[in-house]
Amino acid sequence: MQTEDEHEPELYVARCHFLASGSDQLSFGTGDRLRVHVKADSEWWWAELQGVCGYVPAKYLRQEGEEPEEDAMPEDPWQDEEYFDSYGTLRLHLEMLSDKSRTETYRQVIDTNSASLQRKVILDLGCGTGIISMFCAKLAQPSAVYAVEASSMADYTRQLVRHNHCEEVVTVLQGRAEDVQLPEQVDVLVSEWMGNCLLFEFMVESVLLARDRWLKAGGTMWPSSATLTLVPCQAKSYFQEKMDFWENPYGLDFTPLQSLAHQEFFTKPKFSHLLEPEDCLATPSDIITLDMQTLQVSDLEEMEGEFHFSVREPGVCHGFAAWFSVGFESLERNAAAVVLDTGPHSEPTHWKQTLFMLDQPIHLNAGDSISGSVRLSRNPIWRRHMTVNFHWNIKGRSEKSEHNHVGKKSFPMWR
Numbered sequence: 001m002q003t004e005d006e007h008e009p010e011l012y013v014a015r016c017h018f019l020a021s022g023s024d025q026l027s028f029g030t031g032d033r034l035r036v037h038v039k040a041d042s043e044w045w046w047a048e049l050q051g052v053c054g055y056v057p058a059k060y061l062r063q064e065g066e067e068p069e070e071d072a073m074p075e076d077p078w079q080d081e082e083y084f085d086s087y088g089t090l091r092l093h094l095e096m097l098s099d100k101s102r103t104e105t106y107r108q109v110i111d112t113n114s115a116s117l118q119r120k121v122i123l124d125l126g127c128g129t130g131i132i133s134m135f136c137a138k139l140a141q142p143s144a145v146y147a148v149e150a151s152s153m154a155d156y157t158r159q160l161v162r163h164n165h166c167e168e169v170v171t172v173l174q175g176r177a178e179d180v181q182l183p184e185q186v187d188v189l190v191s192e193w194m195g196n197c198l199l200f201e202f203m204v205e206s207v208l209l210a211r212d213r214w215l216k217a218g219g220t221m222w223p224s225s226a227t228l229t230l231v232p233c234q235a236k237s238y239f240q241e242k243m244d245f246w247e248n249p250y251g252l253d254f255t256p257l258q259s260l261a262h263q264e265f266f267t268k269p270k271f272s273h274l275l276e277p278e279d280c281l282a283t284p285s286d287i288i289t290l291d292m293q294t295l296q297v298s299d300l301e302e303m304e305g306e307f308h309f310s311v312r313e314p315g316v317c318h319g320f321a322a323w324f325s326v327g328f329e330s331l332e333r334n335a336a337a338v339v340l341d342t343g344p345h346s347e348p349t350h351w352k353q354t355l356f357m358l359d360q361p362i363h364l365n366a367g368d369s370i371s372g373s374v375r376l377s378r379n380p381i382w383r384r385h386m387t388v389n390f391h392w393n394i395k396g397r398s399e400k401s402e403h404n405h406v407g408k409k410s411f412p413m414w415r
């Protein structure tokens with residue numbers, strides 16, 4: 001029987017994903033229905049999800065049946081000021097221009113298709129310093145190139161275009177892809193929109209919106225396709241650096257810090273991880289493939305792929321590594337597509353690979369099978385961020401033992 005001091009829990013719905021960073025907190029996903037028992041203070045509430053209780057951030061929840069209040073949403077869900085300001089300085093442009101694999105691939109695409117680009121109209125979206133636009137002007141003979149850049153770098157791009165004598169062909173326009181106005185439709189839309197784990201920062205949405213507004217029917221998208229690839233892998237040196245270090249530094253036992261280190265270093269993915277080919281425990285698998293002609297903005301909210309791996313030789317699985325490749329269809333008859341591959345078996349790029357660490361390493365034997373799925377869920381509030389969700393099932397196939405390990409883990413990138 002309920003006493004006067006007891007209250008019925010209130011039902012709330014999660015606005016977005018939250019990953020617990022302590023044993024007294026509760027993890028949940030977007031759309032989960034939580035029972036709030038105690039509103040401890042304005043920031044943290046005691047809630048229940050599927051029989052498990054813990055503290056949750058109040059700002060991540062909305063009451064069931066109520067639409068999100070407009071003032072509860074961030075003023076800038078696209079984080080434009082932060083995002084475009086980072087491209088207004090030379091640091092990122094130096095990194096990208098120094099990436100020869102990336103930059104030479106785009107030059108190769110323009111060069112090998114130069115005959116077909118004559119008298120064509122080209123849109124270079126997110127042009128940065130304008131190098132792709134100038135490749136077009138120098139290597140082909142297009143009638144016009146519209147170089148669109150939202151950041152303040154556009155002022156310098158105009159200078160570079162004039163300095164390299166491309167101003168008669170290349171017109172630099174500053175503005176977001178969603179707002180900029182072009183004088184005509186285009187035959188080719190070229191962009192370098194890819195982020196870590198392919199989609200991070202979601203510049204791809206701007207590309208799709210520009211495609212629908214400005215690309216002629218039958219026009220060309222470069223890249224034309226994109227693929228996300230996954231492999232189970234070893235990461236021994238990284239694990240030792242972040243976890244084993246605490247066992248005996250300077251002859252002292254710092255192991256009480258290992259749980260804190262785990263939360264700090266392994267709950268989010270590691271960008272720019274350089275995976276050695278020999279650390280791949282199985283043959284890599286393509287899990288998500290995008291057709292840039294048919295992909296829709298709504299498709300970006302959630303993407304899921306499955307994987308099936310057979311372990312090649314004994315090893316320790318510390319996690320999964322992901323990378324992407326993009327293809328550029330040829331405009332020349334019977335010519336092969338050009339491919340930019342950011343994987344460990346290709347020349348390193350500035351993206352390198354993205355590493356997702358498991359909570360604990362798993363010892364594998366040759367012949368073991370790993371199957372499961374990966375889901376990329378876009379953050380409903382912070383639109384440039386997403387969460388990568390893994391589910392896996394490892395089945396032992398060795399003569400010595402037959403084991404079965406089922407697990408799951410979510411990695412926010414970054415909120």
